[in-house]
Amino acid sequence: MQEEVYIVFEQYLQNEMTVEEKLNFENQIQNDTDLKESFELYKEANQFLKIKFSNETVDFKNNLSLISKQYSSKEANLGKTKVIPINSKWFAIAATIVIFISIWFFMQNGTPEYNDYKEHEKAYFTERSEGNNTLKEAEEAFNAKDYQKAIGFFEKIDQKDFGGEEHLFYAIALIETNQFDKAEVILQLIKEGNSIYKEKAIWYLGLSNLKQKKYDEAKIILETLSDEAEDYDKAQEIIKKL
Amino acid sequence: MSEKKMHEDQLYIEGLKNNDSNIINTIYKKFVPKVIHHIKMNSGDEDSSQDVVQEVLITIYKQAKENNLELTCPFDAYFFLLCKRRWLNELKKSSNKEVTLQDDNVSKDESLQEMLFQTEIFTEKQALFEEMFQKLGEKCQEVLKLSFVTKTMEEVATKLKVTYAYVRKKKSLCTGQLTKLIHESVHYQSLKNQ
Numbered sequence A: 001m002q003e004e005v006y007i008v009f010e011q012y013l014q015n016e017m018t019v020e021e022k023l024n025f026e027n028q029i030q031n032d033t034d035l036k037e038s039f040e041l042y043k044e045a046n047q048f049l050k051i052k053f054s055n056e057t058v059d060f061k062n063n064l065s066l067i068s069k070q071y072s073s074k075e076a077n078l079g080k081t082k083v084i085p086i087n088s089k090w091f092a093i094a095a096t097i098v099i100f101i102s103i104w105f106f107m108q109n110g111t112p113e114y115n116d117y118k119e120h121e122k123a124y125f126t127e128r129s130e131g132n133n134t135l136k137e138a139e140e141a142f143n144a145k146d147y148q149k150a151i152g153f154f155e156k157i158d159q160k161d162f163g164g165e166e167h168l169f170y171a172i173a174l175i176e177t178n179q180f181d182k183a184e185v186i187l188q189l190i191k192e193g194n195s196i197y198k199e200k201a202i203w204y205l206g207l208s209n210l211k212q213k214k215y216d217e218a219k220i221i222l223e224t225l226s227d228e229a230e231d232y233d234k235a236q237e238i239i240k241k242l
Numbered sequence B: 001m002s003e004k005k006m007h008e009d010q011l012y013i014e015g016l017k018n019n020d021s022n023i024i025n026t027i028y029k030k031f032v033p034k035v036i037h038h039i040k041m042n043s044g045d046e047d048s049s050q051d052v053v054q055e056v057l058i059t060i061y062k063q064a065k066e067n068n069l070e071l072t073c074p075f076d077a078y079f080f081l082l083c084k085r086r087w088l089n090e091l092k093k094s095s096n097k098e099v100t101l102q103d104d105n106v107s108k109d110e111s112l113q114e115m116l117f118q119t120e121i122f123t124e125k126q127a128l129f130e131e132m133f134q135k136l137g138e139k140c141q142e143v144l145k146l147s148f149v150t151k152t153m154e155e156v157a158t159k160l161k162v163t164y165a166y167v168r169k170k171k172s173l174c175t176g177q178l179t180k181l182i183h184e185s186v187h188y189q190s191l192k193n194q
Helices: A003-013 A019-031 A033-053 A055-083 A088-108 A133-143 A147-154 A164-176 A180-192 A198-211 A215-223 A232-241 B010-017 B021-030 B032-041 B046-067 B075-094 B110-135 B138-149 B153-160 B164-184 B186-192
Strands: none
Touching (some): A003 A019, A003 A033, A003 B164, A019 A033, A033 A055, A033 B046, A033 B110, A033 B138, A033 B164, A055 B021, A055 B046, A133 A147, A133 A164, A147 A164, A164 A180, A164 A198, A180 A198, A198 A215, A198 A232, A215 A232, B010 B046, B010 B075, B021 B032, B032 B046, B032 B075, B110 B138, B110 B164, B110 B186, B138 B153, B164 B186
């Protein structure tokens, strides 16, 4: 197979031919089964590479491994609770004590404050392209609670490295530095998307409002958090206090 | 295939294709525990079973992206059998002994068999394409990778410090070389005849 053929295939696939060239090529393929076969294979190889390297596939794999981790740890935890039998009477007594302590605790407490809930998770970003130090620097600044510096790095990151996870941490840094409008736009976008950070985005939208002392808004938002969300219990606690 | 009725479980295929976390979560809740249990009962552990599940889901995702995978049978059986067979292959690879493959003649569902067959051919093709990609020279691999990761070919040319025309030509020739390697492989000839 001559090299020119591949160049023609590529031009056809990239839609870089004139109408006439295109028709010519299609005719040629109809009449030449060998040519047709190698074009089909070229197309298939092109498709294979496209899917192999696309950012969408990288996102899908990351999402999958995160979800898979959640379930394998859930499974492990379930296993543990089954192994350690708790006498139900003692369990009931312990639970009652916990309930009384928490009622007492929340009677002592007045309005909830943002500062009570600002224990953020540490950021661990996955590098998607080589030689990207900005992502690493943003991660380090964030984990060192130097949010202003982290924002500087976030804003320098290449768009293709900026996935759901990075957006979420960027928004948290914005809330920390009181740039609420900007933070809420980003969180709103995450909330409306399909990413696994959806519930996290709702939680932080609530916290953003809490920090601004917009209690009614905070309450309304936090009430939309699904009962399977990691932050559900904390959200319920805030709602009750408000 | 197209005259067959699409199964309502197609929603799982679409969910995977669109990276929809809700659907993926549902798959993990509804269908994965059975697979994990099966693998654990057959000399696997938690990690290896999670790996099998992920590999199968990635295959379905890729097949859906590439060929518009249309499900004509229940997702449960399709997914479970794909995982089961994949695990059997793993066992065969790691032990030199022949593992007795108790085949799934429990199911006489034709659509299911056809779906499994299509996905297995797709998996083999992916493996073959990947193997041949690894055989390409370093430069070709780099150009191809960059052409699909980077937005425009102009950017690729800048990154590689070559001209736009060169990088365009190189991309077609490298893809061409890949197709040639695939075409010449014995495995491709046998896949083609199936």
